[in-house]
Amino acid sequence: xxxxxxxxxxxxxxxxxxxxxxxxxxxxxxxxxxxxxxxxxxxxxxxxxxxxxxxxxxxxxxxxxxxxxxxxxxxxxxxxxxxxxxxxxxxxxxxx
Numbered sequence: 735x736x737x738x739x740x741x742x743x744x745x746x747x748x749x750x751x752x753x754x755x756x757x758x759x760x761x762x763x764x765x766x767x768x769x770x771x772x773x774x775x776x777x778x779x780x781x782x783x784x785x786x787x788x789x790x791x792x793x794x795x796x797x798x799x800x801x802x803x804x805x806x807x808x809x810x811x812x813x814x815x816x817x818x819x820x821x822x823x824x825x826x827x828x829x830x
Contacts, residue, residue: 753811753828760784762820771826787815787822 758769764785771780787804794801806813807829814825 754826755828757823757825758784759818759823760788760821762788764788767821783813783826784822784824787813787824790815791817791822 756771
């Protein structure tokens with residue numbers, strides 16, 4: 735039985751990390767104002783997603799493209815960003 739124990743894994747070793755579900759609001763300076771994301775979700779990743787969405791809206795504005803909403807599908811995660819007078823409301827949802 736000792737030899738077979740080498741190949742067995744505990745539940746914590748085989749658990750797959752769940753993709754987050756929730757939303758957050760970011761202001762025009764890039765500061766996260768409010769969030770419903772779980773605390774286990776990396777804050778640096780939340781900040782990076784927010785900055786990218788803000789950059790998309792800013793670049794659209796510089797070329798006079800009236801963009802109010804953006805949809806990003808990335809590796810099983812659906813990101814929806816809505817423009818809020820320079821800031822953005824960003825929704826994260828796992829793709830089923």
